[in-house]
Amino acid sequence: MPKLRPTSLARRFGLVSASILLPIPLLVGCGGAGSNSADTGILRIGDASSKIDSLNPFVGQNGFAAATFRIVYPYLLQYDESQNIVGDFATATTTSTDGKTLTFTTHEGATWSDGEPLTAADAAWTIQTIVRLQGGAAAKYAPYVTNIVRASAPTPTTLTVTYSAPTATAQDGLAALPILPKHVWAPMADGQAEELATYANTSPVGAGPFTLSEYTENQFANFTRFEGYYGATPKLKGFGFQFFTSNDAMLSALRSNEIDVAYEVPPTAVSQLRADKSLSVNDVPGLDVDVLGFNSSTFRDAHQELKDTRVRQAIDMAIDKNSLIEVVADGSGAISSTIVPPALERWHDTSVPATSFDVAGANSLLDSLGYTRGVDGVRQANGRPMSYKLLFPSVATGAPRVVTELVKQLAAIGIEVDARSSDFPSFLQSIYGPDNRYTSWDLMVVDYSFGYDPSGYLFSWTCPQLGANNLAAYCDEDFDALFGRQSTQTGDARAETVRRAQAHLAEQRPVIPLYVANSISAARNVGNLAETTSSPIVAANYMSKLWIEQAALQ
Amino acid sequence: VSSARLMALHPLLRRLWASAAIVLAVAIGNFFLFRLAPGNAASLGLVPGASPDMRESLERQFGLDQSTAMQLQHYLVQLAHGNLGVSFADRQSVAGNLWTALVNTLTMVVPGLLLALALAGVTGVYAAWRRGSAADHGLRALALTMFAIPGQWLGMVLLYGARGHLPSGGISDPFLTGAGLRVELGDRAAHMVLPCATYALIVYGAFMIMLRTSLIETLSEDYILAAKARGLSNSAILRRHALRNALLPLVTLVGLTIGTLVAGVILVESVFSWPGLGETIYNAVIARDYPMLQGAFLLVTVAVVLSNVVVDLMYSYLDPRVRL
Numbered sequence: 001m002p003k004l005r006p007t008s009l010a011r012r013f014g015l016v017s018a019s020i021l022l023p024i025p026l027l028v029g030c031g032g033a034g035s036n037s038a039d040t041g042i043l044r045i046g047d048a049s050s051k052i053d054s055l056n057p058f059v060g061q062n063g064f065a066a067a068t069f070r071i072v073y074p075y076l077l078q079y080d081e082s083q084n085i086v087g088d089f090a091t092a093t094t095t096s097t098d099g100k101t102l103t104f105t106t107h108e109g110a111t112w113s114d115g116e117p118l119t120a121a122d123a124a125w126t127i128q129t130i131v132r133l134q135g136g137a138a139a140k141y142a143p144y145v146t147n148i149v150r151a152s153a154p155t156p157t158t159l160t161v162t163y164s165a166p167t168a169t170a171q172d173g174l175a176a177l178p179i180l181p182k183h184v185w186a187p188m189a190d191g192q193a194e195e196l197a198t199y200a201n202t203s204p205v206g207a208g209p210f211t212l213s214e215y216t217e218n219q220f221a222n223f224t225r226f227e228g229y230y231g232a233t234p235k236l237k238g239f240g241f242q243f244f245t246s247n248d249a250m251l252s253a254l255r256s257n258e259i260d261v262a263y264e265v266p267p268t269a270v271s272q273l274r275a276d277k278s279l280s281v282n283d284v285p286g287l288d289v290d291v292l293g294f295n296s297s298t299f300r301d302a303h304q305e306l307k308d309t310r311v312r313q314a315i316d317m318a319i320d321k322n323s324l325i326e327v328v329a330d331g332s333g334a335i336s337s338t339i340v341p342p343a344l345e346r347w348h349d350t351s352v353p354a355t356s357f358d359v360a361g362a363n364s365l366l367d368s369l370g371y372t373r374g375v376d377g378v379r380q381a382n383g384r385p386m387s388y389k390l391l392f393p394s395v396a397t398g399a400p401r402v403v404t405e406l407v408k409q410l411a412a413i414g415i416e417v418d419a420r421s422s423d424f425p426s427f428l429q430s431i432y433g434p435d436n437r438y439t440s441w442d443l444m445v446v447d448y449s450f451g452y453d454p455s456g457y458l459f460s461w462t463c464p465q466l467g468a469n470n471l472a473a474y475c476d477e478d479f480d481a482l483f484g485r486q487s488t489q490t491g492d493a494r495a496e497t498v499r500r501a502q503a504h505l506a507e508q509r510p511v512i513p514l515y516v517a518n519s520i521s522a523a524r525n526v527g528n529l530a531e532t533t534s535s536p537i538v539a540a541n542y543m544s545k546l547w548i549e550q551a552a553l554q
Numbered sequence: 555v556s557s558a559r560l561m562a563l564h565p566l567l568r569r570l571w572a573s574a575a576i577v578l579a580v581a582i583g584n585f586f587l588f589r590l591a592p593g594n595a596a597s598l599g600l601v602p603g604a605s606p607d608m609r610e611s612l613e614r615q616f617g618l619d620q621s622t623a624m625q626l627q628h629y630l631v632q633l634a635h636g637n638l639g640v641s642f643a644d645r646q647s648v649a650g651n652l653w654t655a656l657v658n659t660l661t662m663v664v665p666g667l668l669l670a671l672a673l674a675g676v677t678g679v680y681a682a683w684r685r686g687s688a689a690d691h692g693l694r695a696l697a698l699t700m701f702a703i704p705g706q707w708l709g710m711v712l713l714y715g716a717r718g719h720l721p722s723g724g725i726s727d728p729f730l731t732g733a734g735l736r737v738e739l740g741d742r743a744a745h746m747v748l749p750c751a752t753y754a755l756i757v758y759g760a761f762m763i764m765l766r767t768s769l770i771e772t773l774s775e776d777y778i779l780a781a782k783a784r785g786l787s788n789s790a791i792l793r794r795h796a797l798r799n800a801l802l803p804l805v806t807l808v809g810l811t812i813g814t815l816v817a818g819v820i821l822v823e824s825v826f827s828w829p830g831l832g833e834t835i836y837n838a839v840i841a842r843d844y845p846m847l848q849g850a851f852l853l854v855t856v857a858v859v860l861s862n863v864v865v866d867l868m869y870s871y872l873d874p875r876v877r878l
Contacts, residue, residue: 219724219827222729245824
């Protein structure tokens with residue numbers, strides 16, 4: 001082989017490489033450092049966990065779709081950061097003496113972003129339409145219009161909503177309904193109104209503080225200040241959501257000033273972000289509860305022992321929830337003794353004690369029930385090994401580590417678990433099974449979160465929710481009665497019934513709360529972002545007009 | 555000339571005919587494959603909390619109430635007319651959605667592939683020519699490392715290494731509006747650097763090792779010795795005699811890489827939030843968006859089949875002894 005000298009061929013390859021590589025740095029040089037919020041007045045929010053699943057308010061259901069609706073559309077009411085319901089499009093609320101009629105005074109002279117007048121008639125039409133279509137295209141909003149008989153607008157600034165009975169969740173429900181422009185949506189609401197469910201709504205006509213100015217599916221959404229907004233003028237010229245597909249990219253973007261706020265930060269990144277003095281981390285108790293559920297279906301014949309509350313208690317005792325929080329969430333979480341998370345201070349029942357971690361006690365309890373271990377260490381119940389099929393969606397908070405830990409911990413009491421992960425749609429199909437009989441599984445792990453009213457956390461386990469929100473197939477008349485009672489009560493009486501409902505579930509254990517994941521976000525220390533994103537319930541910040549009205553970059 | 559005779563006359567047409575048959579078979583297979591997954595678009599929360607009536611209504615709209623045979627017939631008839639249908643999820647045309655995703659993927663893959671080929675060309679030739687030298691060992695170790703490194707990990711390392719200097723994710727800065735064409739072009743280019751470099755490094759290792767091995771084998775042939783004896787320059791030996799033969803296995807590898815492009819880029823897309831084909835397919839699976847899935851997998855199938863045909867053609871061009 002001859003000694004090498006750079007051959008003309010190699011030089012040619014070099015030229016080829018250079019010709020490919022050279023234009024990129026030249027172009028990159030033209031690009032500069034990208035956008036800068038201080039210059040543009042645009043607040044840049046990033047997230048890697050969810051996207052806008054639909055811009056149609058009858059369809060979109062994830063966090064960023066909800067945030068978009070909340071900011072683009074008027075709502076009658078909204079929650080403030082202290083979990084109190086305050087006005088949005090409504091400036092005043094009165095309740096009739098029989099508690100069945102709510103009357104709202106709305107902003108005067110408001111307009112939609114297309115220049116048409118926004119009046120109480122739009123609100124009345126929206127509510128009436130949702131009530132009429134709650135079994136069909138508007139099914140998403142059905143829980144929020146419970147007991148509504150009619151809505152009417154006697155004057156352009158007066159809205160009257162009439163209920164069939166006093167309804168505890170009336171204001172909470174109305175705080176969840178966007179008011180839609182009748183002149184845009186009414187033509188689609190005839191008959192079964194299928195078009196309401198399939199309309200893309202890529203250029204929504206709104207009346208909130210910002211309008212959607214640019215949207216690319218799964219990538220970003222930009223919003224521009226709407227000068228005709230009926231409320232306080234926002235300080236920002238605009239803001240935007242950028243959707244990442246990896247947390248690493250999102251956090252890297254935050255640290256290199258490509259975005260100003262990172263939402264849904266993974267707990268493992270908290271210590272690293274805290275070390276960066278240009279950032280503020282908001283790690284606060286959240287509303288997202290991870291639960292272990294037992295199959296309570298009457299159609300499920302196998303493993304009847306799982307319907308015994310003493311077996312459920314033994315399993316509860318065998319789970320080291322502090323360890324779960326450490327291992328799965330790096331310590332960013334809290335134990336909840338009931339299904340209503342402790343962050344809902346007004347409603348969480350503190351008198352229900354958390355089950356202590358006690359493997360020896362759990363083993364003794366199972367021994368006392370006659371469920372002895374076989375030669376393989378797995379207990380036998382009713383002649384069959386206590387070997388259970390556990391389903392969980394791959395997107396559940398803390399999955400799959402939370403399930404791996406559970407499998408290990410339950411093995412210590414002689415319970416074998418066969419855990420199977422799937423995407424969320426497949427998970428739901430497997431849970432319900434054919435004809436919603438819930439027949440093919442024993443245990444499941446899932447997470448859920450609702451708003452600031454406890455009804456969501458309770459109604460998920462009622463009989464009418466079988467085949468829908470009720471994933472454990474739990475159906476109990478006493479619990480349903482408690483749920484029904486609290487929905488017509490107010491004040492302390494309602495709080496007491498809500499506590500009794502929690503205690504009832506804690507005793508029956510159709511689901512065991514494993515832990516409540518903290519809500520974690522991080523913001524650059526610019527303007528008042530650090531201060532305004534430090535709410536005890538961080539979700540409230542991003543979903544509310546109040547926050548976006550206050551946020552400033554200077 | 556009848557079409558049968560034309561095909562008998564032209565082997566390329568015969569290959570294309572066989573390719574079309576393969577594409578059709580795979581399209582039919584995919585049609586059934588996606589329907590094996592539990593649930594459909596109407597039952598998976600497209601309308602949250604929809605009543606059974608509403609779900610039936612949606613199924614009618616999507617044509618899911620028809621028998622599978624009818625759905626297949628409709629799909630094939632539409633396909634024959636070049637119509638890939640409308641996405642269940644966003645009600646946009648499948649062809650339009652796929653075109654956007656494909657352009658995004660190609661924007662990353664083509665420069666990445668060219669870069670990898672250029673790097674593999676330079677280092678592969680150098681290492682083969684200096685076989686056994688320290689440079690050869692070093693370059694080979696580098697190539698093997700790149701070959702072995704998980705692409706996602708490599709992407710994350712580059713992401714952290716370039717933090718503050720290059721954009722972290724996305725195809726462009728969504729908040730950079732009205733900055734002028736030059737700045738926006740520069741922004742696009744800046745966003746391309748990390749994904750392209752990651753993709754290039756992922757495929758570079760195999761290209762370099764293949765080229766080096768093939769070139770070493772070729773350089774030991776008698777005709778190379780004869781060329782040297784004729785006093786030809788190193789450059790001429792490499793260019794005219796060695797490289798042309800050594801390129802054959804590399805051409806196959808590049809063809810295979812293009813064919814399996816989606817599997818290769820999905821990890822890179824995931825790290826850099828690049829809205830390409832991989833992400834499009836993932837979203838379609840989650841939504842059970844059959845038209846999108848059918849269209850995307852048809853596209854992938856066509857890419858694999860066509861890349862094989864192109865590889866065969868290039869083989870025939872590079873080595874005239876090879877006939878189609």
